[in-house]
Amino acid sequence: MVLRSCWKSRHKNTSGSSPCWIRPGLAALFWLCVTQLVCGGGAVGETTNVVQKDAEFDVTYNDTVTSENQTIYAFNHTISRNKGVRVTVDVLSQNLKSPILFVVRQQQAVLSFQVPLILRGLYQRKYPYNHVGRTLCQPPTRAISETQHFFIDVSTLSSQGTNYQLRVSRVESFTLQTDKKFSFTASPSQPQYFKYVFPDGVDTVIVKVNSAMNFPCSVMSIQDIQCPVYDLDNNVAFIGMYQTMTKKGAITVQRKDFPSNSFYVVVVVKTEDEACGGPLRFYPLRPDELIDAGNRSKVVDVVVSPAINSEVYVMGMLFCLGIFLSFYLLTLMVAYVMNLKSFTASYRLNSVILNLTQSRPSERSLDSVGRSRQESLSSVEEDDYDTLDDINSDKNIVRTKKFLCVSDLARKDKRVLSKKYQIYFWNIATIAVFYALPVVQLVITYQTVVNVTGNQDICYYNFLCAHPLGALSAFNNILSNLGYVMLGLLFLLIVLKRDIVHNRAMVRNELNALECGIPKHFGLFYAMGTALMMEGLLSACYHVCPNYTNFQFDTSFMYMIAGLCMLKLYQKRHPDINASAYTAYACLAAVIFFSVLGVVFGKDNTVFWIVFSVIHILATLLLSTQLYYMGRWRLGRFTQRQTMVYIVYTDCIRQCSGPMYIDRMVLLVMGNIVNWSLAAYGLIERPNDFASYLLAIAICNLLLYFAFYIIMKLRSGEKIKCLPLVCILFTAVVWGFALYFFFQGLSTWQKTPAESREHNRDCILLSFFDDHDIWHFLSSIAMFGSFLVLLTMDDDLDTVQRDKIYVF
Known part of the structure; x- marks a missing residue:
């Protein structure tokens, strides 16, 4: 009954050029009745004058609307695949108590909006817009062109007359062309979208959106050809793929995701800039307060270009495999040459020994030396990692010698030490399994969320060079690991x-x-190789979806590699007193723990930086003391403090002329200067990337110790053979190039996703790899070279008695 009364009222007061029941406006009147009732229109039977007009394109209509005077604009137009229709509305009256409702009814879609258009920002702040422009949805058509009717209904609940302007125009350049730049202007109340059709033979394209203006913040969205099109700030994230942008935005689109072989490129300007790292606006004093948004227009350029084809994928994979397989081939060649030289040298040595044996009997054969050495080995497990056989010599007496030799610190049972250092490998293998499994599961979840929601802000890719493969969004960044x-x-x-x-x-x-x-002792070397492999696996996992919450995946084993390298350097000359695997991994776990704390809580947190700097300095001092006294000084009971006092007296007070161990003192002083400087820098500057800052500390200490080792080796009269020398020079050059590409900074999760995209760059190698991929290539080669240096650096001492090899 209510609907019938409403219909009679509308029909009775309809006027126009012809009766409404013989025109397409019949359905319009029915829809308007329903809309009026649902939206709380006037009482049943209330007299409302509904006027229907035949309207034309590119004509501006200046009209007035009240609750008693409503207008229907009827348009008859030909739908074309390459053209669109845009509706522009201006409300001329100010301080409206009731907005004007515009309803656009098409054959397969309905679009409604009110003017002033109220858009909400952060904390539900309200921004009114009196000028609104919307593009009408263009559903797929079988024919090249079709003739259709659409209607625009204008109504309001305000009893006072409200002036408005209405204009409908055709969008001549509605379809984007491949590799052709198209420019337009958008604003929060005037979003823009355009159509792109995949050309024949192209299965993947990359949509690039650029602007010379940082702000206002905007959103780029890729949506299927369907109605409605979500083109407002409050609904653009409902479907499709989308990302925020300031100056740059890029999304790779695949034909398989769009059954119609076409899609819309939607650009929406946001009402506020917080999502792009812009300043926060003031909070309104009253909940219903309207805020003037000002001029938020943005000029945008769009270019749609074909992405790489399958041949480039194959070339990229073959290139990656070829580089690293060549190292296997090179290793086989070097091994063959070295074995040949070793065989020749061994033959000559055996000939000399045979001649000497025939000329005079040997006083002590090699077999007897070996047997006596094996008989002296004890099978008893050590209770303390720093235990020496005090029956033969007291360790304090040995270690206080001014010039120590390796034989003084290689007195323990070799079988015991081998088991001790093998624990490094087994522990890191166990850590790797338990660390990697949840990481893999988590990043798969991240990638699934990105694919399902279409939110491109979750992961910080280099979108200008992110090549998808299957479910992976950036396969090239994974492959390069x-x-x-x-x-x-x-x-x-x-x-x-x-x-x-x-x-x-x-x-x-x-x-x-x-x-x-x-x-x-090879246990630490096995641990280093395992850590390098795990670094590749976890770095690949991180690059599945790089972001703020999983950056530690990429850095955890970097800390371990740096720590294991320092331990190996120390172990070379101090095999008896090197730290146990449990102590070493506990310290590395503490480092990773601080890394996570720094990433989560370290930004602009004064308390955290003070605590970390104090712990950093104290740890440096304690480690310096431990290294200087070679494990003889410990914190503990009263008797041990007496020992410490005695050591300080003999080494510092009685030696008035200077420190007893000059070389160690120089290293530790330099190390303390470097670490105190890094601690001061962190406390003053408070870098946003705490994980990289912590890694810089580890690398600086490793490089300092490595340089000290090389210098002391040469000072001691030792030589560096050809192979390690080549490795040192080659590795230094590769590290230099690697760091250059690392600092290019193609993305950064310390900023907002939109700000990160400002650093995105195109691929520079084979149209497949970017700067960060080259960093992966070069850094893996440099780490491998560094490991070879550690492995071969002391090959010149293989024929030198251990009591002639100095400790430093």
Whole structure:
């Protein structure tokens, strides 16, 4: 009954050029009745004058609307695949108590909006817009063109007359052309969208949106050809793929995701700039207060270009495999040459020994030396990692010698030490399994969320060079981590070969293996190779969806690699007193713990930076004391404090002329200067990227210790053979290039996603890899080279008695 009364009222007062029941406006009147009732229109039977007009394109209509005077504009037009229709409305009256409702009814869609258009920002702040422009949805058509009717109904609940202007125009350039830049202007109340159709032979395109203006913040969206089109700030994230942008935006679109072989490129300007890192606006004093948004127009350029084809994917993968397989081939060649030289040298040595044996009997054969050495080895497990056989010599007496030799600090049972250092490998293997499994599960979830929601702000890719493959959004960033895994495995094979050769020499009781050279312990090397492989796996996981919450995946094993390298350097000359695996990994766990705290709480947190700086300085002092006194000083009971006082007295007070261990003192002073400077820098500057800051501390200490080791090795009269020298020079050059590409900064999760995209760049290698991929290539090669330096650096000492090799 209510609907019937409403219909009679409308029909009775309809006027126009012809009766409404013989025109398409019949359906319009029915819809208007329903709208009026649902929206709380006048009482049943209330007299309302509904006027229907035949309207034309590109004509501005100046009219007045009240609650008793409503207008229907009827348009008859030809729908074309390459053209669109845009409706522009201006409300001329100010301080409206009731807005004007505009309802656009098409054959397959309905679009409604009110003017003033109220858009909400952060904290529900309200921004009114009196000028509104909307593009009408263009549903897919079978024919090239079709003739259709659409109607614009204008109504209000205000009893006072409200003036408005209405204009409908055709969008001539509605379809974007491949590789052609198209410019337009958008604002919060005047969003823009355009159509793109995949050309034949193109399955993937990249949509690039650029603007010379940082702000206002905007959103780019890719939506399927369907109605309605979500083109307002409050609904643009409902469907499709979308991302915020300031100056740059890019989305890779695949034909398989759009059944109609076409899509809309939607650009919406946001009402506020907080999402793009802009300043926060003031909070309104009253909840219903309206805020003047000002001029938020933005000029935007759009270019749609074909993405790479399958041939480029294949070339990229073959290039990646080829680079790292070449290292396997090079290793085989070097091993062959070295084995040939070793065989020749061994033949000559055996000839000399045979001649000497025939000329005079040997006083002590190699077999007897080997047997005596093996008989002296104890099978008892050590209770403390710093235990020496005090029956033969007190460790304090040995370690206080001004010039220590490796034989003084290589007195423990070799079998015990081998088991101790093998724990490094087994522990890191266990850590890797338990660390990697949840990481893989988490990043798969991240990628799934990105694919399902279409939110491109979740992951911080270099969108200008992000090539998808299957469910992965940036396959190239994942593939480039292959070098860490392959070179880590190659290093493990090299270490295994050396381990086997050394064990065979021990079984043969060779004098060089038993009494000469740096003691061969391979557990830390195995741990380093495993850490390098895990760095590749976790870096690949991180690049599945790089963001603020999972950056520690990419850095955790970097800390471990730096720590293991320093431990290996120290172990070379101090095999008896190196830290146990449990102590070392506990310290590395503390570092990772602080890394997470710094990322989550460190930004502009004064208390955190003070606490961290104090802990950093105290840890540096304690480690310096431990290294200087070579483990003889400990915090503990009263008797041990007496020992500490005695050591300080003998080494500092009685030695008035200077420190007893000059070389160690120089290293530790330089180390303290560097670490105190880094602590002061962190406390003053408070860098946003705390994880990288912490990694810089570890790398600086490693480089300082490595430089000290090289200098002291040369000072001690030792030589660096050709192979490690080539490795040192090659690695230094590669590290230099690697750091150059690392600091290009193609994205950064310390900023908003939109600000991060400002740093995005195009691919620079094979149209497939970007600067960060090259960093992956070069850094994996540089790490592998660094490991080889550590492995081969003391090969010149393999024939030198350990009591002639200095400790430093």
